[in-house]
Amino acid sequence: MIKTDVLVIGAGPAGSTAAKHAALGGADVILVDKKSEIGAPKRCAEGVSMGGLESLGIKPNPQWITRKIEGVRLVSPNGTSVWLTSDTVELPEAGYILERKVFDKHMAMDAARAGSRIMIKTLARSLQQEDDGYIVNLETMGEEFQIKANIIIAADGPESRVARWAGLNTATKPKDMESAAQFEMVGVEMEDNHCIEFYFGGVAPGGYAWIFPKGDDIANVGLGVLSTKTSKSAYEHLLEFVEDCPATKNAQPVELNIGGDPVGGMPKKLVTDGLMVVGDAAGQVNPLTGGGIISGMTGGMLAGKVAAKAIEDDDTSKERLREYEKLCHESIGKEISKYLKVKDYMLSLSDEELDSIAEAFKDVEFEKISTTELVKKLVKVSPRALLKLGKLF
Template sequence: MNNDYDIIVVGAGPAGSTAARYAAAGGAKVLILEKDRDVGYPVRCGEAVSHEGIVQFITPDPKWIASTVTKFRLVAPNGKSVLPKLDGTGYVLERRIFDYELAKLAANEGAEVITKAYVYDLLRENGKIVGVKTLIKDKKTEIRAAVIIAADGVESRIGKMAGIDTTCHIRDMESCAQMTLSGIDVEEDVLEFYLGDSISPGGYLWVFPKGKHTANVGLGLSVEAAKKKSAIKYLQEFVDRKYPNAAMLTQIAGGVPCAKTNPEIVKGNVIIVGDAAHQVNPVSGGGIISGMIGGMIGGQTAAESILSGDINHLQEYEKRWHKRLGWRHEIFYNIKDAIAGFHDDTLNDICNSALTIPEEKRTLGGIFRTALWNKPSMILDVAKVFVS
C-alpha cells in the first residue's frame, strides 16, 4: 500500500514546524499533526531567545516580539544584584504568534497541518512502523508515512511507542510554573534572574519583560527539590511579596528536560526532535533555538532519506546533531551540575565579587570567572565551551 505522506511530524511547536519546513523544502511530502486546537497555544514558555539564534531561521518581526533586551540582572539570595550586558541582543517573544509564523513557513514549503489531531499509537504492519493511529476531532484515522518525526514535547510518548526510552530523570526535569503579570513596572530591556534556596532551589526564577508594564514571571526547580515544595507554591510566595497588586493575564504549568540529549534519538524510521529529545540548554532551560536546530537537522536528514530511499541514512541525524549542538549540551550539563551545588552563601559571594568588577567589564564571562574561584572544578568544562 502506498504511503499517504513521506513524513509525519507529531507536534507543531518550534521544533516540529521547523522539521516540517526543512523536510518539505528538501522535497518530501509532509504532514504535521498537532493535538491542540491551535498552533502556538497554550504557550508553555518563558519566551526569551537570542537574536543570533533566531535569525538563523526567521527575520525578527515586531508582531511577535514583545520586548528587545540588552541586559540581564542577576539577583542574589541576599537581594544584591549585578546588571551585566548581554553578549548580543535578545527578545522576549509572543509565542502564540511566533509559533504560528513557523507553521506558516512550513506550509509555504508545502507541508500540511491538521490541529486537534492526537496520535494515540503508531501504526504497525509485520512488526514495522508504517504510520500513526490518530484521533482527529474524536474520529479514529490511520495515516501512513515512511518516516515519523516525534516533536511531541516534554511528554515525549511517541518515542516511547517506538521503543526509545525518553524518560527524563527527576533530577533533570525542571518543574515550572509561570504567570504573565500586568499592571506592574518592569524594565523593558532587562531579563531578570533570581537565585537562591528560598526562591527556586536547583533552578531560578525569571522576570522577562513584555513591554513596560507586563512580564512573564516564572520559575523552575528540579523535581528532586519539588518533592518538598511545589513550583506553584514558590511562585505564589514570590508574586505575593514582589507584585501583590498585579493583574494575572495567564498562569501555566510546564516541565523542562534540562538533561543531556536523550541517549537515543533515532530508531528505525522514527526520529525525535526538540524537548522530546531533551534538546534543551541544560543551564538556561532554553529550548526554542536548540529545538529548532534539532528540527532543522532532523527534517533535512529525513528528506534526504526519503529521496535516496535509504532509511538507514536517518542515523546521520544523530551524528549531525551531536556535532552541531549535542556536544555543547554535554558540557553545559556538567556546568549545570556544578551550579546546582551552589547554595545561598556561594551565590551571595559570587554576586559580591561580581560587584567588584568594573562595570564596563561586567559581562557573563567576567562573572563566570569569578564563579570559578568558588568552584575550580568547573574550569575544565568552561574552557571547553569558550575554546570551541
C-alpha cells in the same frame, strides 16, 4: 488510509521547522498537532537569541516580537544584583521576547507555505511499525483514521510518547525534569524593562526564578524547581516569589502556565528505524536557562533535511537517519553539554556562596575583566566555589 513520506507529530517550533525543511527538500509532509490552536497554551518564558534566529534564516517580525532585550540582571539570594549586557558576555536567551501564540502559528504557516499539510485538533494514539515505515492511529473531532508514513518525526514535547511507542527511550529522569510554573502579569515594576532577570537560591530550589519583560509593565514571571529539592509544588513557590519580589508584589496575573522542562541534556540516541526525535522530546534544551526554542528549531531543521534526503535515497533505516544524530551532537550538543556543567556548578553552590560571588562581581565591568582577574576574585570570595568549578571542567 492517508499516505505520506514524512509525518511530524507536534506543531511547536521544532516540529514546524522539521516539517518546513522536509517539504523544502521535496518530501510529502503532514504536520499534526493535538491542540485546536497552535501555540496555545504557551509553556515558555518566550526568550530567543538574535543569533539563533539568524542561524535559522528567520527574519525578526514585529508581529511576534514584544520586546528587544539588551541585558541580564542576576539576583543572588540576599538581593545583590549583577548586571550583564549583550555587548560584554554571551547571553543565550537575550535578544527578543516573543509572543509564542503568534510566533508558533507563523512557523506552522511557513511549513504550510513550503508544502506541508497541517492537521489541527489531531491526536496520535498509537502506531505500528511496518517494513517500510509506520501506521499511526489518530483521532480528530471524535473520528478515528490512520496515516501511513515512511518517516515519523516526534516533536510531541517533554512528555513524548511517540518515541517510546517506537521503542526509543528518550524519557527524562525525574532529577532532570524541572517542574515549572509561570504567570503573565500586568503591573510589573522592573528596574530595567529591557533586561531579563534571573533569581537564584531558595526562591526556586534546584532551579531559578525569572522575569521576562513583554511590555512597559507586562512580563512573564515564573520559576522552575526540581521535585528532588523541595516538597512544595512549583506553583506554591511561584506564589511566594510573586508576593515577596519587589517587582511583582503589586502586579496581577492574567495567565497561568504549568509544565515540565527537561534540563538533563540530549540523550545519545535520537533515532531508530524510520523515526527521529526533536525539540523538548529530544532534550534539546539549554540546561542552565531552560530555554529550548532555538536549539529545538535547530534540531527540527536538521531532522527535516535528513528526512528529505532519506526519502530521496529510499533508505529510512536508523543507520541512514544517524546522520541527524551526528549533526545534532555536533551543532547543539556541545553547547548543551557546556551549560549542563554550568548548571551542575550552580546547583552545587550554597546561598552564602551565591551571595559572596554576587557581591564580588556586582560592580565589575565585564568587558574589561580578564580570565585571570576573574579567577582571582573567585579565590578571594569563595575558594570552595572555585574548587567546585574546577572539578566540573
